Amino acid sequence: YFNAAYPIMNEHQLAIGETTIGSRRELMSENGIIDAPELYRLVLERAKTAREAIRVADELTKAYGYNDWGECLTFADPKEVWQFEIHGPGKGKKGAVWAAQRVPDDEIGVSANAGRIRELDLADADHYLASANVTSLAEELGYWSKAGGRPFEFTYAYDPDSRTSLYCRRREWRVLSLIAPSLKLDPESENYPFSVKPDKKVSVADVLAIFRDTYGGTEYDMTRTLTTVNRKGETVKSPVATPFMNGDTLALFRLKRERTICSPAATYLQITQSRDGLPGPIGGIVWLGYDNPSTTPHLPFYIGIAQMPASYMVDGRWTFNRNCAWWAFRTVSRLANFRFQEMSQDIEKVWKPIEDKAFADQAKLEEDVLAVYKKDPKKARELLTTYSHDLANRAVAAYWKLGEDLWLKYSGNF
Secondary structure: OEOOOOOOEOOOOOEEEEEEOOOOHHHOOOOOOEOHHHHHHHHHHHOOOHHHHHHHHHHHHHHHOEOOOOEEEEEEOOOOEEEEEEEOOOOOOOOOEEEEEEOOOOOEEOOOOOOOOOEOOOOOOOOEEEOOOOOHHHHHOOOOOHHHOOOOEHHHHHOHHHHOOHHHHHHHHHHHHHHOHHHOOOOOOOOOOOEEOOOOOOOHHHHHHHHOOOOOOOOOOOOOOOEEEOOOOOEEEOOOOOOOOOHHHHHHHOOOOOOOOOOOOOOEEEEEEOOOOOOHHHHOEEEEEEOOHHHOOOEEEEOOOOOOOHHHHOOOOOOOOOOOHHHHHHHHHHHOOOOHHHHHHHHHHHHHHHHHHHHHHHHHHHHHHHHHHOOOHHHHHHHHHHHHHHHHHHHHHHHHHHHHHHHHHHHHHO
């Protein structure tokens, strides 16, 4: 399987996404040995489908105990997608409490560091699953009472604070509004639909555009008031207007921070494709981008490749390392903050052609590799490995050069 800080996908096209959702502090238990990243690894080693992933997670946490914060794990296979929210069992206890809700086949859901699962219809096992203690633990700890007359809502029982925070809700609103603008969702609401039917079919490129979003065109765009007058006498955004301002810059301009979907704190971004009707090595793709999503290309790594490119296997988080691919993209994204309005355009001229070509070549590549796979699976894997490595290596080289070009072009303006 593809491994990262949080493992991503295995050979059966079972993919996992992650977002920390918090918990009541007293739910975290030291009487367990499995944290969220380890749960990922164990699930990807043992499960083939999203439903099986849920079962494996339940069995493992009951036997060995969960010791981490609240997490939403998105389990996806070629046929189903489930959001699985898990919390600790309470101090001194061993186990976990969890609930899972299936995203309908023609809809899209979102998790943005807040619990999203509310009422559970456990009679409908096709769309809802939960741990055996899902309501009993809430009653035991005083979070909910059946006698109280209120319906049981999972996230309000175990993670109530996240639902009241605009830190998470604003991003939920924006994602769902970009997917289905016809719904005209209120950006100040406390709750939004668990999932929505998009106004039009959504592609991988559309999802990437959402991950790059910084609330442009809305009142929550932090750059909207940072303007200057250019040589033509036109009022334009200031060259230093960036949606990724740090605390000092926000204070200088007296601006309120909005937590945008696109995050400069991102280490990597993954978009996974799990596709029925194709062999696992070809059907499963991880579109991987390093660092800030707005300044990096996202490249396809097929689950059938033999290994990742050498520079992608070097961990450079603790010290600068030119052998580490991440630093090529990190260098460019950090430079962009000096004069974001101009630099981001120069950067897009590099990442967009790389990404667009990967999308344009995808259908023909897979057609050719599938024909080879039917005769020689090993040869097909070699073709996929060569393709992914060549694309990635060219992108890394382009970004090292881009960083140098940005220094040269803008060094007189810093």
